[in-house]
Amino acid sequence: MATVSEILQERLQDALRAIGIGNGGLLQATPTADPRHGDYQTNAAMVLGKKLKQKPRSLAGRIVAHLSLSDIGIAEVAGPGFINFRLSPDFLGHRLHELALDERLGVERTENPKTVVIDFSSPNIAKPMHVGHIRSTVLGDALANITRFLGHHVITDNHIGDWGTQFGKIIFGWKHLLIAENLDSDPVSELVRIYREADTAAKKDSAILEECRQELVKLQRGDNENRRIWQRCVDLSIEGFAKIYDLLGVRFDYQLSESFYNPELPRVVQELQERGFAEVSDGAVVVWDRALSEDPFIIRKSDGGYPYAATDIATLQYRLDRWRAEAIWYVVGAPQQLHFQQLFSLARRLGYQGDLQHIAFGSILGEDHKLMRTRSGESVPLQALLDEAVLRATAIVAEKNPELSEQERRSVSRIVGIGAVKYSELSQHRMTDYIFSWDKMLSLQGNTAPYLQNAYVRCRSIFRKLPIPFSATISIILREQAELRLAKKILQFPDIVSAVLDGFKPNILATYLYDMAAEFHGFYESCPVLSAEPAVREARLILCDIFSRLLRTGLHLLGIQVPEKM
RNA sequence: GCGUCCGUAGCUCAACUGGAUAGAGCGUCGGCCUCCGGAGCCGAAGGUUGUGGGUUCGAGCCCCGCCGGACGCACCA
Numbered sequence: 276m277a278t279v280s281e282i283l284q285e286r287l288q289d290a291l292r293a294i295g296i297g298n299g300g301l302l303q304a305t306p307t308a309d310p311r312h313g314d315y316q317t318n319a320a321m322v323l324g325k326k327l328k329q330k331p332r333s334l335a336g337r338i339v340a341h342l343s344l345s346d347i348g349i350a351e352v353a354g355p356g357f358i359n360f361r362l363s364p365d366f367l368g369h370r371l372h373e374l375a376l377d378e379r380l381g382v383e384r385t386e387n388p389k390t391v392v393i394d395f396s397s398p399n400i401a402k403p404m405h406v407g408h409i410r411s412t413v414l415g416d417a418l419a420n421i422t423r424f425l426g427h428h429v430i431t432d433n434h435i436g437d438w439g440t441q442f443g444k445i446i447f448g449w450k451h452l453l454i455a456e457n458l459d460s461d462p463v464s465e466l467v468r469i470y471r472e473a474d475t476a477a478k479k480d481s482a483i484l485e486e487c488r489q490e491l492v493k494l495q496r497g498d499n500e501n502r503r504i505w506q507r508c509v510d511l512s513i514e515g516f517a518k519i520y521d522l523l524g525v526r527f528d529y530q531l532s533e534s535f536y537n538p539e540l541p542r543v544v545q546e547l548q549e550r551g552f553a554e555v556s557d558g559a560v561v562v563w564d565r566a567l568s569e570d571p572f573i574i575r576k577s578d579g580g581y582p583y584a585a586t587d588i589a590t591l592q593y594r595l596d597r598w599r600a601e602a603i604w605y606v607v608g609a610p611q612q613l614h615f616q617q618l619f620s621l622a623r624r625l626g627y628q629g630d631l632q633h634i635a636f637g638s639i640l641g642e643d644h645k646l647m648r649t650r651s652g653e654s655v656p657l658q659a660l661l662d663e664a665v666l667r668a669t670a671i672v673a674e675k676n677p678e679l680s681e682q683e684r685r686s687v688s689r690i691v692g693i694g695a696v697k698y699s700e701l702s703q704h705r706m707t708d709y710i711f712s713w714d715k716m717l718s719l720q721g722n723t724a725p726y727l728q729n730a731y732v733r734c735r736s737i738f739r740k741l742p743i744p745f746s747a748t749i750s751i752i753l754r755e756q757a758e759l760r761l762a763k764k765i766l767q768f769p770d771i772v773s774a775v776l777d778g779f780k781p782n783i784l785a786t787y788l789y790d791m792a793a794e795f796h797g798f799y800e801s802c803p804v805l806s807a808e809p810a811v812r813e814a815r816l817i818l819c820d821i822f823s824r825l826l827r828t829g830l831h832l833l834g835i836q837v838p839e840k841m
Numbered sequence: 842g843c844g845u846c847c848g849u850a851g852c853u854c855a856a857c858u859g860g861a862u863a864g865a866g867c868g869u870c871g872g873c874c875u876c877c878g879g880a881g882c883c884g885a886a887g888g889u890u891g892u893g894g895g896u897u898c899g900a901g902c903c904c905c906g907c908c909g910g911a912c913g914c915a916c917c918a
Contacts, residue, residue: 305857308864318860321898331898354861355898399918436918533918559916568844568914576916583918610912612845637846638911646911675880703854706846708911710853714867719880721866722854729880737877767857774857783857789865800873800882819877841880 276373276381278769280304282347283315283360290341296323304360306767313351313359314763321356331356367762368751368814374765375751375817380825381769384426389630392430392594393419395606396525399436400512400532401445401466404519405654406647406711407608410636413700415606416525416834417781418634424832425773430598434590435516435532437509440580441470443491447483448473449504450490462511495580509534515658522661523693524834536589540581543589544574552624564620572617587618595627602630604779609635609706634779637708647711661693667717668692671725672841679840687838691725692717694835698724701833702785722789724835727826730792731837734823737804737816751814757798761818764791768825772832781833788829795822 277285283304291297304317320335327334335352342350348362374381395415398404415431423429448469457465477484494501513530520526544560547553553562558577574585594600605615615633622631641647649655669688672679679687699716702723703709719725738745753759771787804815827837 303857305860307861308856309861312861316860321860325898357861397918439918441917557915561915570914571916573916578916580916582916584916586918608912609846611918613913614918616845635846640911671880676878707854708847712853715853718867723866726866726880729878733878733881740877771857778858780857782855786855786865787857793865796881797883799877800879803876805877840878 276377276383276769278381278383278773279315279362279370279766280770283317286342286344286347287317287319287338287358289343290338291319291323293341294337296327306763306770307359312353312357313361314348315360315362317358317360318356320352320358324356362763362766364753364759367759367766368753370766371751371753371762371817371821374821379424380821380828381766382424382772383769388427389601390428390430390599391422391602391604392432392598392600393422393604393606394432394434395419396520396527397434397436397607398512398516399439399441401441401463401470401508402512403463403467404516404657406639406657406660407654409657409660409696410639410700410705411606411608412520412523412525413697413834414634414636414705414779414781416523417697417701417832418604418606418776418779420832420834421772421775421781421784425776430529430594430600431527432594433527433530435513435530436583437512437532438534438537438586439583440491442494442505442508443487443489444473444477445470445508446490446494446501446504447477447487449508458511463515466508466511519657519661522689523697524836531590531593533583533586536586536593537581539589539592540575540585543585543592544581547574547588550625552621562617562621564617567616567620568613570613572621584614584618587614588621591618591622591627591631595629600629602632604630604632604634606634606636609637611635632779634705636705640708640710642710642712644710661696663713664692664696664717665689666692667713668695668725671717671719675719676841683840687841690836690838691728691841694724694728694830697833697835698727698785701781702789704782705780722786724830725841727788727792727830728835728837728841730795731823731826731830732839732841733799734795734819734826735839737819738823740805741816745816745820751817752810753814753818754811755798755802757794757801758815758818761791761794761798761822764794765818765821765825768829784829785833788826791822792826 284302287302302317302319304315307313307316320338321331324331324334332352335356335358339350339352339358344350347366348360350358350360353359393415396408396412398408419429419431445466452469452472454465473487477487490501494505544553547562548560553560553574556571559573560575561571561573563571572584573582575581594603612633612635619631639647647655665688668691669684672684672688672691695716716723717725719729753762771784775781775784802815804812804819807815830837
């Protein structure tokens with residue numbers, strides 16, 4: 276099923292051919308910002324007028340005269356040469372009926388499915404996940420859901436940081452500072468503690484620093500004991516991550532960690548040297564790209580170790596070779612932009628095909644407008660943050676709806692609390708540094724998850740009052756302004772979903788859902804459903820049915836659940 | 842110093858990739874509950890889009906210069 280925009284664009288192309296303008300390039304028909312300008316508009320006449328040196332208004336007039344739109348609505352020329360479209364109630368009713376019968380709500384699968392690897396979350400072993408990981412995790416998951424929904428073959432891969440110089444200190448700490456009981460009760464905290472203490476000790480005592488280095492070297496050479504300790508650290512940490520991913524409802528197809536690529540690193544560096552892309556500089560092996568930066572891309576350190584640049588190249592090769600990836604998207608914070616520019620630039624020079632994207636995002640700030648920290652100045656652990664979200668939601672739900680059973684309240688609180696955190700990320704443009712506020716994200720008013728979830732619940736409660744289960748029947752006749760407005764908004768859904776990937780901006784889906792919920796409330800206010808006469812009631816029930824399914828689907832694409840009551 | 846990102850209502854944020862009179866929420870002020878969940882709806886006030894130029898039918902968006910902020914710049918990831 277073509278989207279409304281696509282239908283209008285096709286009709287435009289037909290009209291252009293009719294007046295002898297064959298290939299006008301890509302035409303756009305978009306929803307208008309102001310209802311006085313109709314429902315959709317195109318600036319095709321102005322764009323083409325410039326190209327063909329014709330007056331935009333008269334060209335627009337000729338286009339309109341040749342537009343065949345009787346089944347859709349009407350078109351008119353306006354302003355400097357816009358063509359405005361108004362959709363007829365018949366057309367809206369017809370489309371709505373189609374959506375009612377379509378599980379995918381009008382969203383077609385792409386005709387060109389691609390294999391897309393999405394790399395996100397990527398926490399580090401022996402460190403707790405903190406607020407810095409939430410954006411990557413939530414954004415990556417939402418993009419994966421949407422990309423998959425559009426029919427692409429998506430592979431999600433959690434590239435866990437399980438290798439690196441910190442392990443010298445962790446192993447030293449494990450051997451000298453570990454407290455077994457702590458490891459049982461809260462393993463990740465204990466790993467953090469021994470790392471910190473070893474780090475402090477190493478700074479004060481160069482003998483300890485040297486010992487840490489030796490532990491690292493032993494690990495890298497495959498020493499049995501160190502290898503075993505490392506594996507324990509990895510296992511314990513991954514268990515901790517899994518609890519958080521469960522709570523968030525995020526899953527990965529793969530969790531191939533950095534160490535997975537270790538065996539490939541010498542070959543990677545050697546090949547780059549042999550092919551002339553890498554050279555030795557100050558004892559390190561580096562790749563220069565002066566056009567990008569005066570700083571080199573270091574693929575082997577002067578001590579022989581391999582930094583993550585080397586791992587990233589090996590990872591890239593693996594994804595291209597093994598998975599036949601046509602696109603690889605990295606959902607990683609903005610500070611690493613240079614790294615990815617260097618990586619992608621090298622990949623292109625090596626002749627690697629594929630759509631490589633660094634999907635960058637801004638930071639989360641506290642209410643003081645500075646990077647979000649705990650009172651003691653550390654980054655906020657994600658587990659604690661999510662627990663607090665659920666706790667706060669529990670209090671709100673208990674107050675607003677005391678009639679829920681204990682079990683319902685627990686389930687709803689989790690959906691609301693986790694949804695609020697996710698939505699506050701996703702409703703914002705990904706590049707903005709945004710201010711974390713419990714009160715705002717859990718507010719029942721405004722562009723928040725609880726507001727949307729409540730709109731869903733309100734709508735669903737209508738269906739609970741029906742004597743028999745609802746099923747959409749025949750035709751739909753819409754007359755009221757509020758009905759028509761809601762219908763028009765609903766029909767934009769397929770265009771919006773695909774637009775999200777154009778710039779990787781889930782926030783436009785979020786904003787759309789919010790706008791639609793606002794239209795629903797207007798409709799709900801002025802158009803009684805259950806008490807309406809049968810034909811009207813049927814049409815309104817269909818509107819409600821599509822609205823609730825669409826809201827649920829849209830939120831699911833964002834990784835957010837909806838409760839039936841709250 | 843070089844590079845990247847950002848600057849929009851008192852506050853928090855949008856603006857469908859260059860479209861028409863820049864939109865929401867919070868806060869402020871004023872209306873609406875014999876009616877499906879008022880967790881809602883309707884209305885008012887609030888702006889020289891940091892600033893100065895440029896490009897064109899048309900700029901919050903593109904280009905150049907300033908001002909202010911965040912981040913990154915050789916062996917951490």
